[in-house]
Amino acid sequence: MDRRTIENQTDMSATGYYTYFVTFILLVAGLFIVVARGNLIKKLVGLGIFQTSVYLLYIGPAKLIGGTAPILATEWQVYSNPLPHVLILTAIVVGVATLALGLALVVRIREAYDSIEEEDILAADLHADQLAHAQVTATHPQQSNRGSA
Amino acid sequence: MTNDLILRIVARLLIPFILLFALYVQFHGDFGPGGGFQAGVIFAAGIIFHALIFGLSDARRVIPDRLIETMMAIGVLLYAGIGVGGMILGGNFLDYFVLDADSIHGQHRGIFWVELGVALTVCGVMLKIFYMFAARGSADD
């Protein structure tokens, strides 16, 4: 094996797996935050962390040790793989758009419900449903044997 | 914030350089980190900086809402237009090879225009998001 072949490999020793460990810790941490936290903005933060771990998953293997930027030049033979970088640019833009949309929704929810805690919102919806149901049963007694929504 | 002299002077000094840097990033995307998305965001950041220091209504005077919506639409239409242009000139969609007699130069041209389209749209979107959020806050009070 000549030097060039060795340089083409990514670092696969135990410390070389470092990127993947970080990826999966971030992945699970992000998912946990989305599920475990009731505050709507914290959920969005968890979603962002989850998406960031995916960027690492793509870019980690793309950078080759000894590889240069992926622009053709005569004195370099080893280049980092440009395709994952492009894919992650797209994914970052998608993540930004999702975050912006999520925050816009949170602003509107705050204006409509006066709270950004999931429990408060669900309680308010349940309360409104019960009020509507009570109104219906008050005016139409025979409806009351139907189950609630 | 608008009363703080230091902030106003520094903003006046820095904002032109931020906008210029955005243009630099835009045109050097071929050779280094950069390109349309990054340039659009930096340009929008310059305008947002202006809005933070000098007030939202002042920024609205500089870049009105109608202009921003037009920018968003024109950027996407520019990108799609280059694609359709490739189709009209004989290639497939987004074919840069046919955009010039020399196909390598055609790639240059194609990338230039689509990156411009991307920068326009991204700048418009970022500014629109900022305007919407910032206007909301003052309406609440």
Added chain:
Amino acid sequence: MMHHLPVLQVVVPLIAAPLALLLRQRRLVYALMLLVSGACLGISLALWSAVQDGSVISYAIGSWPPPWGIEYRIDALNAFVMVLVSATALLTVIFSLHSIEIELPGHMHYLFYTMFALCLSGLLGIAATGDAFNIFVFLEVSSLSTYVLIAMGQQRKALFAAYRYLIMGTIGATLIVIGIGMLYLLTGTLNLHDMATRLDTTQNTRPALMALAFISVGVFLKLALFPLHQWLPNAYAYAPSTVSVFLAATATKVAIYVLLRFYFTLFGQDSFTELPLRPLIILLALSGMFIASIIAIYQQDLKRLFAFSSVAQVGYILLGIGIGNASGLLSAVLHLFNHGIAKGAVFLLLGIVAYAMGSTQLSHLKGLGKTMPWASAGIVIAGLSLIGVPGTNGFISKWYLLLAAMEDGQWWLAFLIVSSSLLAIAYVWRFIEIAYLQAPDTGTHLIRRLPLTLVLPAAVMVLATLYFGIDTRFTVGAATTAVGVMLGAP
């Protein structure tokens, strides 16, 4: 021009979106959208007829040859899905003229159509493309515009429904992109066709199985398979009526197409032998069929009732995929189309009811059979299709599903399919009882007259429900070709 059809299918609505943003005038934007959705339907029918002999149309974006460049690859399966999506889009646009007049403030109409055009472009892009990452990009384009469309609903519950859909949908899409990333790291290519050939020769199958697992879970989130369906009922119920129609007929169907594409074109039959996917899908599909149907019976709002019914019907489709033989796949592809038509009809009629009566709460709709006889009859017909009564298109797909279960020797499955249809009778009966067996409240009348643009799409969809139950040449023929392409794929 003919050569460029695959890409025009996606580019035409994509250009319509910024044009709608620029045009602003309601009438102009509406005319543009009519033109665009009509053009999309024409293009998809042309593409469909071109691939009926089992051939594949390949289109290289940017003239970069396929494994290096993005390729749009039209075969019988995605042409069928594109016909469904564009036909629904055209009917929805016709329907939307008056429907959004009462549900959205006037200054937002052009924004609604911008988002609608983006959503249409995204869905068609998912179907047309042959590149794995391109699927993710268009998936996110369609999903993000869907979140916006749902949030335009009248009640404040629409906002939280859109938020919840955003969180769950983004998790699903990110899981899909993790799977695609693993596949790219394994094979070195993103082109689905090329990836399939490389996966056949790869020795190390564990990353491929991991990728399959991630992609499966991500797509299950998008198509609302049983435990991951939490976003669907609220999203369909509280969105504007036009949006409910479009989503109910297309969103989950395109996700099912993505599943079929990854399972059969990419992994082939291996996907079922290496991982216990078949029992898992059958289990989840059965739970969805029963539990969602039972929950549907207890709903007070008709839109929410039929939304839960959608979850149950997706269970039928997944059951067909889980059974896995040719009849099962045929029933899955067939039900994809038939359910799209039937649910589209239901939600169009519910939109008409909302327009004329002001509400879709069952308590407000007593005696609907007398006040709106045609609409009630239409809902009953579509409901019969959901149950699977002979004469409606739902029967055809249920028939093939039963055939698939019996061919496989799973008599208990056939029994379960029939019993869940009985549950469907229960929730359709709730509507029939309120509409026909109860007298309307005194003073109940239509608050608005029904314009033709509302009635025509609904009539077309209901008639399609009946027509495709009697003349099955188009649906069964197209589905058979699609299944042949899927199973015979290299």
